[in-house]
Amino acid sequence: MTTSIKSEYDIIVIGSGLAGMTAANVLARSKHRVLLLEKHYKLGGLATWFHRSGGHVFDISLHGFPVGMIKSCRRYWNAKIADRIVVLPRIKFDNPQFSITTTFNRDDFTRLLVSRFQIPEDRVREFFDCARGMSHLDNAAMTAKELFDRFFPGRGDVVRLLMEPITYANGSTLEDPALTYGIVFSNFMSKGVYTFQGGTDLFVRLMREELTTNGVDIAVNAGVQKINVGNGCVHSVVLNEREIRTKAVLSNANLKGTIFSLVGKEHFSGDFIDEAESVRLNNSSTQVYIAIKPGKTLDEEVCGDLLFSSTAPAFRTDLLLSRNITSRTYSFYYPRTRPGTDRYYVVASTNANYDDWAGLSKTEYEQSKRDLIDDTLNALQKYVPNIREIAEYTEAATPVTFEHYTGHWGGASFGTKFEGLAVSRKLSQQIAGLYHAGSVGIIMSGWLGAVNYGVIVANDVDAWMLGNS
Numbered sequence: 522m523t524t525s526i527k528s529e530y531d532i533i534v535i536g537s538g539l540a541g542m543t544a545a546n547v548l549a550r551s552k553h554r555v556l557l558l559e560k561h562y563k564l565g566g567l568a569t570w571f572h573r574s575g576g577h578v579f580d581i582s583l584h585g586f587p588v589g590m591i592k593s594c595r596r597y598w599n600a601k602i603a604d605r606i607v608v609l610p611r612i613k614f615d616n617p618q619f620s621i622t623t624t625f626n627r628d629d630f631t632r633l634l635v636s637r638f639q640i641p642e643d644r645v646r647e648f649f650d651c652a653r654g655m656s657h658l659d660n661a662a663m664t665a666k667e668l669f670d671r672f673f674p675g676r677g678d679v680v681r682l683l684m685e686p687i688t689y690a691n692g693s694t695l696e697d698p699a700l701t702y703g704i705v706f707s708n709f710m711s712k713g714v715y716t717f718q719g720g721t722d723l724f725v726r727l728m729r730e731e732l733t734t735n736g737v738d739i740a741v742n743a744g745v746q747k748i749n750v751g752n753g754c755v756h757s758v759v760l761n762e763r764e765i766r767t768k769a770v771l772s773n774a775n776l777k778g779t780i781f782s783l784v785g786k787e788h789f790s791g792d793f794i795d796e797a798e799s800v801r802l803n804n805s806s807t808q809v810y811i812a813i814k815p816g817k818t819l820d821e822e823v824c825g826d827l828l829f830s831s832t833a834p835a836f837r838t839d840l841l842l843s844r845n846i847t848s849r850t851y852s853f854y855y856p857r858t859r860p861g862t863d864r865y866y867v868v869a870s871t872n873a874n875y876d877d878w879a880g881l882s883k884t885e886y887e888q889s890k891r892d893l894i895d896d897t898l899n900a901l902q903k904y905v906p907n908i909r910e911i912a913e914y915t916e917a918a919t920p921v922t923f924e925h926y927t928g929h930w931g932g933a934s935f936g937t938k939f940e941g942l943a944v945s946r947k948l949s950q951q952i953a954g955l956y957h958a959g960s961v962g963i964i965m966s967g968w969l970g971a972v973n974y975g976v977i978v979a980n981d982v983d984a985w986m987l988g989n990s
């Protein structure tokens with residue numbers, strides 16, 4: 522699986538998340554000599570999956586992304602990947618304020634907001650146009666809360682409909698910039714929620730094939746210990762005590778980990794380090810994976826594809842993160858997710874705080890995971906009454922699990938908050954040849970955000986390489 526590593530490359534990409542792999546692919550297509558190093562034993566980063574006995578395969582982050590993924594995959598990967606991206610037709614909400622099924626696009630949300638929530642059609646149109654037209658110039662300071670207060674004052678139910686899925690999708694809150702909410706929300710609203718048919722394992726396998734075809738050298742089980750810098754330039758990375766020379770490094774590892782662990786703060790200016798230290802990490806997640814016994818099924822009409830379920834009386838970000846779980850997002854996987862199989866799965870996800878899990882003793886941690894599974898099965902009975910009879914296998918992941926597999930500080934599911942983007946973009950001004958691409962902020966995280974950010978940074982590296990050749 523691992524190619525033999527040469528002593529020198531044009532570019533070394535550290536980390537094979539979607540941003541890292543996409544950047545590697547774009548740079549290899551531009552005929553640069555690229556090495557992709559991944560510390561885990563498989564590629565994909567958080568775009569990953571795992572197998573369990575009984576033939577079960579669980580997807581971790583394949584719950585949904587905007588339609589833009591088709592265009593990005595066709596352009597920066599290939600048609601084989603893009604052609605497998607399909608819409609998820611049934612998105613459901615169930616909470617004390619409303620229970621609805623929607624195709625999660627502008628037409629259907631307009632219908633719901635007007636007929637169900639009694640909002641005048643003009644107001645709905647103005648809101649959508651405002652969200653879609655947001656730009657850095659005129660909306661930089663407004664928060665998502667201020668945006669909602671402007672269009673739907675006093676309407677907590679409407680805010681919940683508009684915000685809850687986006688909070689789930691990237692950990693954003695009402696206090697985050699409205700601009701970032703507007704972009705992500707509008708991306709989803711253009712055509713709904715999409716998935717990859719065939720599962721994450723096939724998605725990443727097709728990417729790996731493309732990388733290999735384009736000449737990228739790939740090594741897994743290859744955790745980089747150090748990025749070496751001298752005279753203000755990157756010159757090599759250290760992998761298992763071996764030094765590999767390079768003109769540029771593109772790190773897909775956690776932004777803070779890249780600056781403080783892989784490079785070292787002594788190589789940056791004081792102002793830059795102050796700014797980097799103030800970057801907040803995004804929240805983490807818990808997940809419960811449930812495999813249904815072969816031969817047993819789930820009711821698509823009742824469950825839908827994605828179900829945002831909550832028992833909280835109103836939408837509050839702190840409640841979404843609390844250990845005392847009131848909100849769960851269920852992804853229901855039917856045989857059509859992986860054509861050729863007859864298996865059904867449920868993955869229940871919640872946003873979570875790392876600190877609630879990291880400080881536990883081993884015994885407390887294991888017990889908390891069992892409680893999480895048990896509570897999830899109880900909650901799921903509302904939609905799948907016989908879940909305890911038909912569940913064949915269950916397992917839980919916590920913020921500690923995500924930290925373990927990706928090295929993300931705090932097990933962050935979506936990298937850093939919005940301010941991380943500016944720091945990520947400034948790296949190459951601090952150290953020539955040093956770049957970062959990966960989840961920073963709301964726009965640059967999630968499957969589509971990570972792919973697109975990988976492209977943007979690959980283009981920066983390409984331009985810099987041309988200027989320095």
Ligand SMILES: Cc1cc2nc3c(=O)[nH]c(=O)nc-3n(C[C@H](O)[C@H](O)[C@H](O)COP(=O)(O)OP(=O)(O)OC[C@H]3O[C@@H](n4cnc5c(N)ncnc54)[C@H](O)[C@@H]3O)c2cc1C
Pocket residue numbers: 535536537538539540541558559560561564565566567568581582583584585586690743744745746773774775806807808870923926927928929933934935936958959960966967968969971
């Ligand atoms: C539970 C969960 C559910 C999610 N659901 C969705 C969803 O439904 N839709 C969606 O769009 N997004 C979802 N996401 C988010 C999405 O998966 C991520 O934003 C995206 O995959 C991140 O890509 P990335 O390029 O930032 O890198 P990451 O996936 O974070 O990968 C970084 C890689 O770098 C590697 N690495 C780190 N340090 C080193 C080192 N020193 N040497 C070598 N390698 C290193 C890591 O091992 C990892 O493979 C979800 C995330 C989580 C956690």
